[in-house]
Amino acid sequence: MWRSGLRQRVKEMLMILPSCPFLPPSPSSSQHFAFTKKPLLGLANASLCSPGTMSTATNLDGIFKQKQVLRSKVRKSLKSMDPSLRSQEDDAIQSLVLEAPWFKSSQRLCAYITCSALREVDTSKLLSQILQNPTKDGSVENAKKLYVPRVEDKNSHMRMLNISSMDDLIANSMDILEPAPVDQHGNAREDVMQANDPVDLFLLPGLAFDKSGRRLGRGGG
Numbered sequence: 001m002w003r004s005g006l007r008q009r010v011k012e013m014l015m016i017l018p019s020c021p022f023l024p025p026s027p028s029s030s031q032h033f034a035f036t037k038k039p040l041l042g043l044a045n046a047s048l049c050s051p052g053t054m055s056t057a058t059n060l061d062g063i064f065k066q067k068q069v070l071r072s073k074v075r076k077s078l079k080s081m082d083p084s085l086r087s088q089e090d091d092a093i094q095s096l097v098l099e100a101p102w103f104k105s106s107q108r109l110c111a112y113i114t115c116s117a118l119r120e121v122d123t124s125k126l127l128s129q130i131l132q133n134p135t136k137d138g139s140v141e142n143a144k145k146l147y148v149p150r151v152e153d154k155n156s157h158m159r160m161l162n163i164s165s166m167d168d169l170i171a172n173s174m175d176i177l178e179p180a181p182v183d184q185h186g187n188a189r190e191d192v193m194q195a196n197d198p199v200d201l202f203l204l205p206g207l208a209f210d211k212s213g214r215r216l217g218r219g220g221g
């Protein structure tokens, strides 16, 4: 019971990614992860109906509604979850990630800052590990680089900006911590889209995932 719940919550935080098409390419990686709008959770058939049987607008409308229903269900079950079980699962998920070779070897990461009001899987231990970033020889050459989201406007325009400390974060209007656009010296933070090197790993929040890992987000875009 505990294990199956945990498995689902592990899925709530999707960990991926050797390479992404809109980021600088990784020559060593053969895998790709596209941020495409894919059908989710058994909704694939609806989106594959031919134009003769159902219009595209109707398809999208149906999918949109099904996603909303599913989001409400998941939100409700997350809200009713026992807080101490949640906390145990948060610890277990983070330990699992911290011990994973793909986490240890990652050098450039994008990650979200947990919003506890949204009942997201906690990332605080992961972030402190990434930012603390101890290296065996004490050199900074192998330091992990972290980019976190910043919502720029009401049209869901979002950027991933580099931070080097949790002190770089301030609460936004949704009460989610995010980086100020400039650092303490007044310099613009590096945007991952301008980075020279590819991102190795994304830690993404998700409301639900299907068995093949396809993600249902909050619908913010």
Ligand SMILES: Nc1nc2c(c(=O)[nH]1)N(C=O)[C@@H](CNc1ccc(C(=O)N[C@@H](CCC(=O)O)C(=O)O)cc1)CN2
Residues within 6 Å of the ligand: 075, 112, 113, 114, 115, 118, 120, 149, 150, 151, 158, 174, 176, 205, 217, 218, 220, 221
């Ligand atoms: N921690 C965290 N940071 C993030 C995201 C996220 O999902 N989680 N985002 C991911 O893209 C972006 C922000 N997008 C967001 C979209 C919706 C809500 C939110 O509060 N949604 C409520 C419903 C609000 C409403 O419908 O009025 C909810 O889902 O309960 C928050 C952030 C960037 N930063």
Ligand SMILES: Nc1ncnc2c1ncn2[C@@H]1O[C@H](COP(=O)(O)OP(=O)(O)OP(=O)(O)O)[C@@H](O)[C@H]1O
Residues within 6 Å of the ligand: 037, 067, 215, 216, 217, 218, 219, 220, 221
């Ligand atoms: N095929 C599509 N064509 C155009 N717009 C789409 C398509 N699919 C989704 N959208 C729009 O993209 C936005 C995000 O919807 P979507 O259902 O993909 O959210 P999500 O990926 O589950 O959540 P989030 O974007 O918050 O991570 C919505 O405004 C939605 O209307």
